[in-house]
Amino acid sequence: MRIGMLGTGIVGQTIGSRLVQLGHEVMMGSRAEANPTAITWARKEGRHASFGTFANAAAFGEIVFNCTLGSASLEALQQAGAHNLANKILIDTANPLDYSTPIWTLTVCNTDSLGEQIQRTFPDARVVKTLNTMNCNVMVDPGKLSQRTDVFVSGDDIEAKATVISILRDWFGWQSVIDLGDISTSRGVEMFVVLWQDLRTWSSSHRFNIRVVS
């Protein structure tokens, strides 16, 4: 499958590399056409990997991942272009974190969320929020943890969510996917990230996740 990967950070690289390993064609998009990080990544990953602008990557992908910084996601998606996102599944992994404060805060929360903002701004995209509640190494390899843990999906488009649940299971190995409901449930998973940061400090590691136990 052709995947558009928006964002050249560690999340985009990690998911992108996993998708290339699985045999998919991945174009990594960034603000500049020739982003050095994207070029290096594409060279390393070989013939199934390429790079371009946000618009190039969004146009290329049958499915598009948003792995940009949450605080810059709306602008990046504007550059990607609504027409390049229309009718496509847009997997939003971003957290709207403001890193400028001593204790990181969210740029949107409580009465709104980045997931909702993206869906409102791009009503023809089929937005599914997922994977934002763990480190990227866990995202693509949940089996490395000592127990089964959970990943969440939020979105208004039932079919898009079903496809994303299959992707999470079949491509990344998630055995347990919790469908929280419509895109407004992005609020909870984005606000969870504040606790996630405290848990990272507590555990001195990025390699953990939560499991819901009943």
Next chain:
Amino acid sequence: MRIGMLGTGIVGQTIGSRLVQLGHEVMMGSRAEANPTAITWARKEGRHASFGTFANAAAFGEIVFNCTLGSASLEALQQAGAHNLANKILIDTANPLDYSTPIWTLTVCNTDSLGEQIQRTFPDARVVKTLNTMNCNVMVDPGKLSQRTDVFVSGDDIEAKATVISILRDWFGWQSVIDLGDISTSRGVEMFVVLWQDLRTWSSSHRFNIRVVS
């Protein structure tokens, strides 16, 4: 031990009853001196249970639990009186939820938290935020779940936290208590409650909790 229980709701009743079962003396405090719920509860629980105003209960307790509605906690604690809380461990279990909106929101979050507000307003109280991330039946009986799960503590007073960790372990049966850090980490656990609500809808039950898996 003498415990002041602020709040007559299901959380105050459940924790209060557990403490009475354990042999402690519990006074349930409320706005009115003769709150019908508190009277009924105290009659049911017998000679170790009593009731009074917030100020009566806070004065009575060697340790004080805040189990009021989060949106009303500061006012309740003002009625309890700073002098009645001074130098005492104040276990804050409340969540600052606004139930008036279709999707519940928090009255404070992101750049502040109820836990921090309480500690700032009552600097002589030894505030420990805990138990706000699960239903009250799980709070006092975590062993009912199918696996060990986690409870969090946040607070500036190291000795107070150590005492609360012992209380959680010895009185309620929590085998795993995660010390998140100072009182500012109340933000994360309070903001988690939005995801908790979505999980409650998903699971159609209050009886669950999370476990951190590495």
